[in-house]
Amino acid sequence: MALSREEIAARYGTALFGYAQDMNSLDAVHADLQELAQAVSANPQILSVFSDPIFNSDEKRASLAVIEKDFNVEVQNFLNFLLEYDRFADLLDIIDRFNDLYDQKNKITSGTATTAVELDDAQLAALSKGYAQKYGLKDVRLENKVDESILGGVILRIGDRLIDGSVKNKLKKIRVQLINKD
Template identity: 25%
Template sequence: MNAPEVVRRYAATLLEAADETGATAAVQRDVERLLETVRQSGELAEFLANPLTDSQAQANILRDLFSGKIEMLTLNFLRLMAVRGRASIIGAALGSFLDQVAEREGIISAEVRSAVVLSEEQCQRLRERLERRSGRTVRLDVQVDASLRGGAIVRVGDTVFDGSVNTYLERLQARLAG
């Protein structure tokens, strides 16, 4: 089984368990906070990603860090992943959990890489266009990537809209060389 499939299955299992116990909203809040914590704490991210760290030690540290702060279901999920040697993909599994919850609610995520910071108005116009095109509610995840030189790249599921200056220049160069 490939890594994305493993991530998706762990996330689906957490979602199913949360649904069965009626704790989906609470687990979703936990997952959002956990992802933010992992993003902000480079040390925690490194600790989880380190394949040389004992898996039981990882599970114990997760218990010590989050016991009483998150739902027991969420904590047990984290510990299970660690004990099974999957601590390095905890972040991806949590992200996949949120994606699955959003998909079930009719919300799709659009990853936007822009050469410059987009204004709120630009984000709103982009969101509206994507919603018209997809017929679903769109949640934007906007990141600045100065290496694009200009323009933006938008990924919605498996579809990529590449309006970057880099791609435009590559196509122009190919036509001129052609």
Template identity: 25%
Template sequence: MSNTTVAKRYAEALFEIAQTKGTADVLEAELTTVKEVFITNAELLAFLQHPKVAAEKKKELLTSAFTGFSKDVLHTLFMLVDRHNEKIVPEVADHFITFNNKVKGIEEAAVYSARELTQEEQQALQGVFTRKLNVSALKINNIVDPSILGGIRIRIGNTVYDGSIKGKLNRLERQITAVN
């Protein structure tokens, strides 16, 4: 079974617990912090994956590192340690956030542009795509990519809307080569 599938199952189970208890937003905030710690602290992951360190020591570290976090998040982390799946913690967090956003009618968009978008441009994109996708809100993550030359490329879920100059040039090239 792939890591993505495993991470999605953990996230789904945790999300169902959060829905039952009404704590989904709290757990989302906690998981965002956990994800950030796992991504920025390579030593933590190395310690958690070390085969000679006892599981109890690993759990003690997690308990002290995430003091004040909900028992549900800590229990999930403990289960991942017990099953040697520590490396998928950031992916579990991502899937949990996706589940929570779906329930709230929120989509996330990665917007690639040649320069940083202004607040007005981001709001205009949000207005257009919230209507187009029939969602209540759109979270925009603006990624500066000078290779697209101009325009924007938007990725929402598995769908890409390419209005970049590079994309238009690539489509024109394919049309020209298809004619020959």
């Protein structure tokens, strides 16, 4: 029975995470994987070279040697493992799973701050820092989304948590209270 992309990403990403932890190189592996993911995202044809049956294994190994030369040993070993088992097409999904595990271990999360006007970097950093402190996290990476319909305030969506501090929501609550009073 063939494995789905999600199952492959979960198995290989978890295995790489465990391997990097065992080798005490989690941060170095994470940094190399971020660099690799950026390169592959910018040049998606890289993956097709390593997945294409037209190229023989010697050609693929030679190409991989050029790409991996600046990476640490753990990443090199893992990339060679992916090549040997023909799993290069799943590389970005595997990196995403690794990143999820890395973020969990390091208490890092991501989310969206929806505001009526665009926040500058300092405002976004202060919002991120405040949320991280309140919920015992090391870091919160926030993306700012502008929605003028909220009138003011901020709506934070981080993971499965939603904090609606928008003016629109507050006005709605006041309206409900006034209606229920009568």
